[in-house]
Amino acid sequence: MKKACLKTAVVCVLLLFCFFAGRKAAEVVETHQNVVPTAAGTESKNWGLGFGENGQPPTGNESVEELAKHHAYFLGDEKKIYLTFDCGYENGNMDNILNALKKHQVTATFFVVGNFINDNPELVKRMADEGHNIGNHSFTHPDMSVMNEEDFKKQLSDLENKYKEVTGNEVVKLYRPPQGKYSLHSLDMANALGYKTIFWSLAYVDWYEDKQPTKEEAFDKLLTRIHPGAIVLLHSTSKTNGEILDELLTKWEEMGYEFGDLKELE
Numbered sequence: 309m310k311k312a313c314l315k316t317a318v319v320c321v322l323l324l325f326c327f328f329a330g331r332k333a334a335e336v337v338e339t340h341q342n343v344v345p346t347a348a349g350t351e352s353k354n355w356g357l358g359f360g361e362n363g364q365p366p367t368g369n370e371s372v373e374e375l376a377k378h379h380a381y382f383l384g385d386e387k388k389i390y391l392t393f394d395c396g397y398e399n400g401n402m403d404n405i406l407n408a409l410k411k412h413q414v415t416a417t418f419f420v421v422g423n424f425i426n427d428n429p430e431l432v433k434r435m436a437d438e439g440h441n442i443g444n445h446s447f448t449h450p451d452m453s454v455m456n457e458e459d460f461k462k463q464l465s466d467l468e469n470k471y472k473e474v475t476g477n478e479v480v481k482l483y484r485p486p487q488g489k490y491s492l493h494s495l496d497m498a499n500a501l502g503y504k505t506i507f508w509s510l511a512y513v514d515w516y517e518d519k520q521p522t523k524e525e526a527f528d529k530l531l532t533r534i535h536p537g538a539i540v541l542l543h544s545t546s547k548t549n550g551e552i553l554d555e556l557l558t559k560w561e562e563m564g565y566e567f568g569d570l571k572e573l574e
Contacts, residue, residue: 392417425474534565
């Protein structure tokens with residue numbers, strides 16, 4: 309009799325355990341199913357490159373084909389170089405840069421921010437008057453990859469308005485993400501505002517004012533890694549760039565390259 313009662317008690321305990329364990333498992337599954345996944349394309353990324361053989365185009369975070377879906381680019385047409393400058397502020401190098409571009413009849417794209425226009429209105433007018441593209445690098449250079457549509461639009465429109473106030477012209481609808489940070493969604497937001505997003509396929513560490521590369525160090529990167537369709541990113545704040553640009557353009561021309569205009573990209 310005692311054995312029968314004991315057996316019945318054990319069965320009851322087991323049934324109660326299974327009941328509560330089942331409920332808990334169901335709660336875990338339900339909780340997991342209710343987690344809202346990250347929206348597709350909103351992941352923030354830093355633009356980066358992988359180099360292989362010298363003279364050949366690098367690979368990027370995204371393929372040429374994937375970027376094309378979002379009207380974004382990091383490579384252009386073969387045997388052309390597309391020269392771009394990011395302009396955060398002016399420290400005396402732009403005169404040399406513009407003189408070299410004029411000498412070689414190169415149309416460059418200058419990606420500017422709001423304070424660059426505010427502080428250098430006459431210089432900005434000269435850049436435009438000499439036929440260069442003035443692109444949009446945002447108004448205050450924030451991380452645009454995580455912005456909502458309203459804030460994203462304001463960064464670009466504030467820059468547009470400031471440029472028009474100073475020059476009377478519209479900016480060229482070319483956008484470079486500040487800090488190289490982007491999401492696929494941010495590329496689509498730029499496209500919705502009429503912009504092509506422009507990354508780069510060649511750059512080097514030229515932005516530290518107190519640690520400028522030597523001419524030899526600059527040429528080591530910019531001559532060995534140049535490749536067909538290169539979109540080159542240089543910083544206008546670099547003293548080295550101002551000093552070597554004339555010779556650099558000559559050397560690229562001697563290598564058989566022509567210079568393209570980013571507005572040509574389709």
